[in-house]
Amino acid sequence: MKRREFLQNAGMMAGYSLMVDATGFKIGHRSGSSASESVEESQAGGEKFMKRHELEADVCIAGGGMAGVCAALSAARNGSKVVLIQDRSRLGGNASSEVKMHIVGADSHGSHVGWREGGLIDELRVEDAVHNPHRAWELFDLMLYDKVISEPNITLLLDTSVFRAQVSGDRIETIEARCDKTERIYVVASHVFCDCTGDSRLALEAGAEFRRGREPRAEYGESYALEEGDMKSQGSSILFTARKYDKPMPYTPPKWSRKIDKSMLKHRGVGSGSYEYGFWWIELGGDGDTIDDNEQIRFELLQVVTGVWDYIKNSGDKKDSANWALQTVGMIPGKRESRRIYGDHVQTQADLDGGWRKRDDGVSIGGWGFDEHPPGGFNDSDNPPFKSIKVKAVYNIWLESLYSRNIVNMMMAGRNISSSHVAFTSSRVMATCACTGQAIGTAAHMCAAKGITPRELRRRHMSDLQQLLIKQDQTIRGVVNEDPDDLARQASVTSSGVEEGNGEAELIIDGHHRHMTGKDAALHGWMGEMKSFGAWIELGWSSALDIGTVQLTFDTGFHRQLTLSASDWVTATMVRGPQPETVKDYRLIGRMADGSEETLVEVKDNYERVRRHKVSGRVKALRLHVMATNGAETANVFEVRVYAD
Numbered sequence: 169m170k171r172r173e174f175l176q177n178a179g180m181m182a183g184y185s186l187m188v189d190a191t192g193f194k195i196g197h198r199s200g201s202s203a204s205e206s207v208e209e210s211q212a213g214g215e216k217f218m219k220r221h222e223l224e225a226d227v228c229i230a231g232g233g234m235a236g237v238c239a240a241l242s243a244a245r246n247g248s249k250v251v252l253i254q255d256r257s258r259l260g261g262n263a264s265s266e267v268k269m270h271i272v273g274a275d276s277h278g279s280h281v282g283w284r285e286g287g288l289i290d291e292l293r294v295e296d297a298v299h300n301p302h303r304a305w306e307l308f309d310l311m312l313y314d315k316v317i318s319e320p321n322i323t324l325l326l327d328t329s330v331f332r333a334q335v336s337g338d339r340i341e342t343i344e345a346r347c348d349k350t351e352r353i354y355v356v357a358s359h360v361f362c363d364c365t366g367d368s369r370l371a372l373e374a375g376a377e378f379r380r381g382r383e384p385r386a387e388y389g390e391s392y393a394l395e396e397g398d399m400k401s402q403g404s405s406i407l408f409t410a411r412k413y414d415k416p417m418p419y420t421p422p423k424w425s426r427k428i429d430k431s432m433l434k435h436r437g438v439g440s441g442s443y444e445y446g447f448w449w450i451e452l453g454g455d456g457d458t459i460d461d462n463e464q465i466r467f468e469l470l471q472v473v474t475g476v477w478d479y480i481k482n483s484g485d486k487k488d489s490a491n492w493a494l495q496t497v498g499m500i501p502g503k504r505e506s507r508r509i510y511g512d513h514v515q516t517q518a519d520l521d522g523g524w525r526k527r528d529d530g531v532s533i534g535g536w537g538f539d540e541h542p543p544g545g546f547n548d549s550d551n552p553p554f555k556s557i558k559v560k561a562v563y564n565i566w567l568e569s570l571y572s573r574n575i576v577n578m579m580m581a582g583r584n585i586s587s588s589h590v591a592f593t594s595s596r597v598m599a600t601c602a603c604t605g606q607a608i609g610t611a612a613h614m615c616a617a618k619g620i621t622p623r624e625l626r627r628r629h630m631s632d633l634q635q636l637l638i639k640q641d642q643t644i645r646g647v648v649n650e651d652p653d654d655l656a657r658q659a660s661v662t663s664s665g666v667e668e669g670n671g672e673a674e675l676i677i678d679g680h681h682r683h684m685t686g687k688d689a690a691l692h693g694w695m696g697e698m699k700s701f702g703a704w705i706e707l708g709w710s711s712a713l714d715i716g717t718v719q720l721t722f723d724t725g726f727h728r729q730l731t732l733s734a735s736d737w738v739t740a741t742m743v744r745g746p747q748p749e750t751v752k753d754y755r756l757i758g759r760m761a762d763g764s765e766e767t768l769v770e771v772k773d774n775y776e777r778v779r780r781h782k783v784s785g786r787v788k789a790l791r792l793h794v795m796a797t798n799g800a801e802t803a804n805v806f807e808v809r810v811y812a813d
Contacts, residue, residue, distance in 0.1 A: 233261025242609030273599025274535025511586030530564030
């Protein structure tokens with residue numbers, strides 16, 4: 169039966185569906201579902217016992233790592249109906265409890281202090297810090313799950329893998345994904361498809377152009393590239409966690425464990441005294457095929473993990489390890505590199521080292537160094553496990569690198585974006601991947617709403633996309649608030665005062681929503697001195713106007729790192745709870761058209777950076793009265809926006 173006939177007859181067909189939503193599992197057709205659905209009970213694609221389900225959405229996202237989660241949340245919150253397909257039982261990819269790699273980005277390990285990413289990734293990091301101070305990885309998984317299923321516009325399909333795409337000309341019509349746990353094959357039709365799988369599985373099935381390996385130096389004129397290119401890549405890692413007990417804890421390695429000696433560790437120190445977190449440098453597979461060889465890579469990584477732990481426990485070199493015991497050992501290799509999809513632009517070393525300033529299609533930031541790993545990984549014991557060269561400044565990633573050059577309705581985010589291998593070594597880290605996810609989710613929503621392709625969006629609506637992204641707290645270098653609907657931009661600003669030498673009141677409407685560091689160093693927010701009554705800042709207009717939404721952007725301490733890590737020393741640099749700089753208790757008070765004052769909003773125990781409040785009334789002035797912070801001595805506010813609806 170053709171797809172059109174199938175949909176026309178769907179109402180007459182018996183069937184059931186099992187869908188996940190914010191209230192749990194429901195049997196039966198879901199009213200108000202985020203994607204229209206019909207079910208065919210007969211066999212699907214020649215598979216005798218598989219049931220076929222047809223879904224329709226505005227945006228379909230394959231891959232539920234940090235890029236896919238942020239893409240789904242951004243598209244759904246902007247109003248698109250989203251299908252999110254994840255091939256595992258949990259979200260988060262390498263950041264999940266299955267791998268346990270902490271999320272790093274532009275600011276991490278002193279890269280560019282003050283440039284922690286905003287937007288959705290900050291929301292998720294802060295949420296985890298507040299509700300998971302004891303660093304339980306499964307609670308991070310649960311937080312991501314909660315965020316996704318709490319969005320009514322998202323249909324989440326877990327344990328489901330994309331395996332086929334129906335392409336007409338240069339456009340994906342539908343994709344097929346299977347869930348053997350429920351014996352279902354889903355056929356998803358969508359206006360825009362997003363590949364956030366890391367391995368570019370959707371792109372592979374759709375016939376999108378991609379490449380693997382390391383380009384020769386001459387191809388893009390990259391001084392950090394190899395003289396001669398090859399098909400090698402960065403490898404995969406398995407992490408472990410360990411715990412210290414109050415008595416000796418013996419360890420006997422498996423018989424198949426690799427025997428490790430000190431010569432293998434001359435560039436890979438295991439430290440002493442603290443063994444709670446595994447070693448990212450237990451890495452293998454880059455000299456082969458990280459996809460095809462995955463099972464062999466897993467086995468060899470487990471050989472090395474158990475061998476390294478045997479060395480720590482039994483070699484006699486680490487006598488302080490006696491009371492330490494393994495807690496968890498990953499069973500899924502955390503993959504760094506495989507396929508990269510070609511876009512209209514391939515970002516290269518020159519782009520990241522300053523060339524980004526010449527472009528006008530920036531949609532997110534990166535800043536991790538050029539971080540190269542030897543393909544042989546742990547087996548290449550004569551060489552250090554990495555070579556890092558700091559990028560000169562935080563850079564923009566471009567929209568033209570986030571959509572396919574030959575499949576017109578496919579976008580990508582994460583480690584598979586359009587870049588050379590050299591540029592990939594910087595943009596591959598998960599906070600950067602998450603920001604590209606937010607960028608394509610927002611762009612895909614706009615494409616679906618306007619009925620256009622990503623390429624058309626880039627040509628005709630680039631500024632509109634950038635303005636929507638920064639309104640939703642995405643950081644883009646060189647882009648400031650120019651929203652004509654923001655009534656705050658027309659206001660005069662007064663305050664109870666500022667801490668001497670710090671941010672003035674007028675900075676809350678200067679177009680920026682964060683401080684800048686480095687060459688662009690500048691304060692871009694009000695820092696009001698807290699007094700006995702608190703602190704206040706007020707917007708005033710020459711005549712009364714109707715307001716409907718107020719958006720506040722507070723400070724969540726971008727000068728410090730924030731992530732979930734099993735490493736105690738990494739965690740020691742963070743605050744695992746509400747960030748001290750964040751406004752905690754506040755009121756929004758309107759001076760109404762008749763001269764009276766009215767409390768429009770009152771909030772206690774806030775810890776979020778961005779708060780949006782629906783209000784109503786005709787006001788001449790709007791005052792934000794801060795009664796308490798989460799610990800800071802100043803009331804820190806980066807931006808106030810006001811809208812009529």
